[in-house]
Amino acid sequence: MMPSKTVRLKIRRQDAGHRPETKRWEEFEVAWQPQMNVISALMDVQKNPVTVDKKRVAPVTWECSCLEEVCGACTMVINGKVRQSCTAMVDQLAPSGETITLEPMSKFPLVRDLIVDRSRMFDDLKKVKAWIQLDGTYELGPGPRQSSENQEEAYPLSRCMTCGCCLEACPQVNDSSKFIGPAAINQVRLFNLHPSGKMHAAERLETLMGEGGIGDCGKAQNCVEVCPKEIPLVDSIAQIGRATTKHMLFGWLLK
Ligand code: SF4
Ligand code: SF4
């Protein structure tokens, strides 16, 4: 009888509670199934967390939600490349049964195993006011109409799922820098473009003109290459760079 096909996963693990001394690799083997993705392989590991050297260990933890590359929760480093594990197909990663390595993203605080805390991205969205402020205590009436050209420019920018791939790939995002990163800069472009969002355009630009703002981008362009939503991040950085320069030179005229 032919031996049944297996999938081998080498997983970077660390216990909860910020304990780098527990950092280790563990390897698991699970039965291959057609159309298997990394999440389904991890689910099989969870059912029977026994390593290849027959040691029963604590189940591996990871995060996922939508399973269709929309929420960003399952982002991790797979075979050295940051991406979503729900759309990482086992047959493409290991066509001849190679070992698949899984590691957590390195630019975010580690929670446990493959789970990281992406709060900094959501805090940065708050910092740049990545929303359209329409709440009021009185009737505001209809807002300005959004032209179809404006919608066309905005749509690709709006596809960001705050997954963190661009921060993981950016050399300027590191422990010794406060750089906000490309995702938040792109959101400033999105909301400053919107006919109602423009009301807070100056505040958003001013946030990016401060420490850790757009001036810290080294223009290495790694971000655009890893963005799963193909967001034109380099264009957004260039556009916002021009807008901040203009605001610095002429913004006082508008005050
Ligand atoms: S262009 Fe380079 S430095 Fe700037 S945000 Fe993208 S990866 Fe980071
Ligand atoms: S810009 Fe792209 S890579 Fe960055 S967080 Fe958004 S979707 Fe992810």
Ligand code: FES
């Ligand atoms: S589970 Fe939502 S992007 Fe993978």
